[in-house]
Structure formats: structure tokens, C-alpha cells
Amino acid sequence: MKKPIKFIIRSILILVILVTSYGLFIYISDPYIKALVQNNETKLFYRPTSEIEPLDDLNFSEQILIVEDSINIHTYLFHPSTKAKANIFLVRGNSGNTSQGKELIKPLVDNGFKVYSTDWRGYGKSNGVPTYKGLMKDTELAFADFLNRTKNDSIKIMVYGMSLGGLLAVKLTKENQTKVDALVLDGSLESAHSFITDNFRAFYLKSFTNNAQDYNQDYVAIRDIAEINNIPKLIIQSAKDRAVPFERGQNIFNAAKEPKLFWETNTDHIRTIPELTEELNLKLIELIR
Known part of the structure; x- marks a missing residue:
């Protein structure tokens, strides 16, 4: 026995x-x-790189903004060759930097849009370390600069957020509803917590992912978008997106007020701009009419 x-x-x-x-x-x-x-948010959420790739085939101006005493961020304003159809404040995803995302910018510029892009702290040439609150501060300062640099254009203003950038784009639009004419979200996260639950699904990690209050709550797309009134919204979500599940886009759309349009695509994560350029161009023009 x-x-x-x-x-x-x-x-x-x-x-x-x-x-x-x-x-x-x-x-x-x-x-x-x-x-x-x-619970190291800098390593968990952000994938910055400092390697700069050439932007020689684009007409742009670069500017340095002082966010805090020790934080300087680099911003880029890309100009189309003809009169701009609209001014786009582009809020990119959590990886790389503006120069490495040229394929997300050039199609918009080639189709007649003026595009403003920001390298948050820790990205590209910008110094510092990316944090949840820091990225919002960088985005708000950059948006003020964007408005100032385009104030004489007399054309519509569009905020375009992708992936993690969708969280900031919604928050920014909510706080500037008299200054934004349209909002576009492409593969947007619902929240910081949704990023955790979507990317860490193993059973042995459940104790680290269950409680939403363990993660940042300052800007939550699915909550904040419900407070945006009268601004046309285009919610883009791919059925093939492996980084952000399809239902996330549906949930954000359902939470949004009219006027709104849901566009189901079939690309990889945030590949709408380079792969569906013609269709996107038509939808953006319709959005700002």
C-alpha cells in the first residue's frame, strides 16, 4: 500500500x-x-525603433516639439503634389516609427491628402521612454501643432487611428469635437485591457489578464467613442486580422453614434492603406462630403 x-x-x-x-x-x-x-507597460505595449529609413520620394517638413524639459518629439507633415483634399492627422500603431511606416503614408499623399505623423517619445529620433500617459501628451501637443500648421488650408480635418493608435484617435476626437470633421479607425484596439486579453490567452496567464482595472483606463476606445456626437465615423476591421479580433471592430462600431459606417475587409492587420488604396480613397472622400 x-x-x-x-x-x-x-x-x-x-x-x-x-x-x-x-x-x-x-x-x-x-x-x-x-x-x-x-506589469511593465513600456515593454508590454510599445515596440519602438530608432532606425530611420529614407523618405526621399516624399515632400515633407520635419519639426521638433518640446513636450517636457527632457522630452523632444519629431513630427512630419507630408504634402501632396496637388491641392489637398483633406488634412489627415495619422495616429499609427505601436511598432516602428514614421519612416518605417512610409507605405501607410505614401498612398494617402499620392491620392491628394496632406498627412501629419508623429513619432512619440522613444520612437524614431524622439527621445524618452514610451508610456501610456506620455503618448497621450505627445499626441495632444502634436495635434495642436497640426491644427496650427494647417489652419489656413480651409479643408476638412480627419483623424485616422490604427491599432493602438485608435485608442488615442478616439480620445483626441472626443476632446476636440468642434475641430475634427471625420474619424477613421482601422483595426483599433478597444482598450489597453483588450490588447492584453487578445494577446495573452494561455491558461497560466489568466491571473494576470482577468482584471481590467490592472491596466490603464485613461482612454478606452469603446467607452470614449460613445461620447462623440455628429462626427462621421468609418470603422475598418478585417475578418482576417490576427492581432485584433473581428468582434473588437464590431463592438466599437456598435458603441459609436451615427453617422457611422462599418467596412469589413479581408487583409492582414492594418493593411487597408497599402492594399485597398482605391477603395479607401473613395470612402474617405465620401466621409468628408
Whole structure:
């Protein structure tokens, strides 16, 4: 009788050791899981790069904005070759920098839109470390600069948010409803918490992802968009999006007030601009009419 009991105890101990070892291996080898456990928002949410790629084939002006005593951010205003159809304040996703996102900018510019893009703190040539509150501060200052630099254009103003940038785009539009003529969201996150639950689904991480209050609540797209009145909205969501589930886009659309339009696409995450350029151009023009 004692042998079976010893065998069971030994087996349980071995199982505990294996599970613990596996957990330690995952924790040490995966920087994002480590960031989740440590609640390190800088490593968890943001993927900045400082490598700058050439923008020689685009007509643009670059400007440095002083956000705080020690934080300077770089902004870019891209000019079309003809009279602009509208001014677009582009709020990109959490990876790379403006120069590395040229394929998201050039199609808009080639179709006659003036495009303003910001490299948040820690991105591109901008110094500092990206944080949730810091990105919002950078975006608000950049938007004020955008309005100032386009104030004499007498054309419509559009805020275009992609992925993580959708959170900031909604918050910015909500706070500037008399200054924004249209809002576009492409593969937007619902919230910081939705990013966590969508990207860390393993059962052993549930204790780190269950509580929404553990994550930032200052700007939540699905909540904030309900407070935007009368501004035309285009919500773009791909059925093939593996980074942001299709229902996230549907949820944001359902929470938004009219006028609004939902556009279901079939591309990878935030590939609407380079892959569906012609269709997008028509929808943007219709949106600002």
C-alpha cells in the first residue's frame, strides 16, 4: 500500500517541478510575458525603433516639439503634389516609427491628402521612454501643432487611428469635437485591457489578464467613442486580422453614434492603406462630403 502512495507523491512532485520549470523558462525567455508579470507597460505595449529609413520620394517638413524639459518629439507633415483634399492627422500603431511606416503614408499623399505623423517619445529620433500617459501628451501637443500648421488650408480635418493608435484617435476626437470633421479607425484596439486579453490567452496567464482595472483606463476606445456626437465615423476591421479580433471592430462600431459606417475587409492587420488604396480613397472622400 505504501509503494503506490510513494509513487503518487513522487509523480506529483515531478509534475510540480516540470510545471514550475516550464513557467520559469517561459518567463525568462519571453520578454512580453515577463513584462506582463511585472506589469511593465513600456515593454508590454510599445515596440519602438530608432532606425530611420529614407523618405526621399516624399515632400515633407520635419519639426521638433518640446513636450517636457527632457522630452523632444519629431513630427512630419507630408504634402501632396496637388491641392489637398483633406488634412489627415495619422495616429499609427505601436511598432516602428514614421519612416518605417512610409507605405501607410505614401498612398494617402499620392491620392491628394496632406498627412501629419508623429513619432512619440522613444520612437524614431524622439527621445524618452514610451508610456501610456506620455503618448497621450505627445499626441495632444502634436495635434495642436497640426491644427496650427494647417489652419489656413480651409479643408476638412480627419483623424485616422490604427491599432493602438485608435485608442488615442478616439480620445483626441472626443476632446476636440468642434475641430475634427471625420474619424477613421482601422483595426483599433478597444482598450489597453483588450490588447492584453487578445494577446495573452494561455491558461497560466489568466491571473494576470482577468482584471481590467490592472491596466490603464485613461482612454478606452469603446467607452470614449460613445461620447462623440455628429462626427462621421468609418470603422475598418478585417475578418482576417490576427492581432485584433473581428468582434473588437464590431463592438466599437456598435458603441459609436451615427453617422457611422462599418467596412469589413479581408487583409492582414492594418493593411487597408497599402492594399485597398482605391477603395479607401473613395470612402474617405465620401466621409468628408
